[in-house]
Amino acid sequence: MRVRAARADELPALLAIFRAAVRTTAAGDYSAEQIDAWSPPHWPSAQCEAWIERVRALHPFVAELDGVLAGYADLQDDGLIDHFYVSPDFARRGVGAALMAQLLACARERGLHALRSHVSRTAQPFFARFGFEVVAQRRPLVRGVEVPNAEMRLSLGAGERA
Template sequence: MSDVALSIEIRPYQAEDAAALTDIFYAAVHGPALQYYSQAQVNAWAPLPPNYAAWQARFTAHPPFVAVLDGIPVGFMTLEPDGHIDVAYSHPAHQRQGIATALYHYLQAQALTLHLPMLYVEASYLARPFFAKQGFSLVRENQVERGGQILVNFSMQKLLKHN
């Protein structure tokens, strides 16, 4: 593990995180996701300008776990009561540094504490290899319409083993 990964703090969402997490979402979708999706698809997925109020309401309703590096949020991931991972994003400047892995390990520990039987996610092309590495299996490929564009994602699941 790198020194960067060792200094990652995972904590619950705080209201003052909303703008930074919204910016992380937009940076991730309008940056690395362009490897797999067209500009039109990315614009439909994350329309500009960012709707900060809508994201704040979403985070309040479904608080994510937040990865913090040197006091600054660099990633987030949500765990819904039924085991659904709705969003999982890390800032492009901090990708491949253990941010998503640290978030996922924290989330999985929470899921085990809650005795959830499984976790599931609809992963983008970009996120699919990450979740596969965490032990998720492909269930199906999906085509989702957003803003007149068809986006492909992948339903994946992982059965949890309880002691």
């Protein structure tokens, strides 16, 4: 497995990973209405382009397995992990762990004291395995539909920042 910075030409593939992760992986933890709000079944091309431009600004990392993009994640300068998605085709194959290792290494390089993310019900056990703790339950509205998640935080000790 290889984790590296995403290239601009790969951003449409990241949209496909996002959509598959939401519509397939998260479907067991959210209602059909919530899934459709989070990732509508049909996106107009303008909406796809807006999503791609937003993710481009995040400067995500990708995990590549056997030459195929298997997942992606980002780490912002303030410690926010905005996107963290793994293709359901590559679930439970170490993709998420490889991406998290990359983010933690970057956090140490940047001297960050903590990481935080708004984590879906589906991903909360994964984040907890890396030491993230729930600090607040959230109920954001997405396209007028409540799609609950949790704000999770990981404090990085002095030894981890060194």
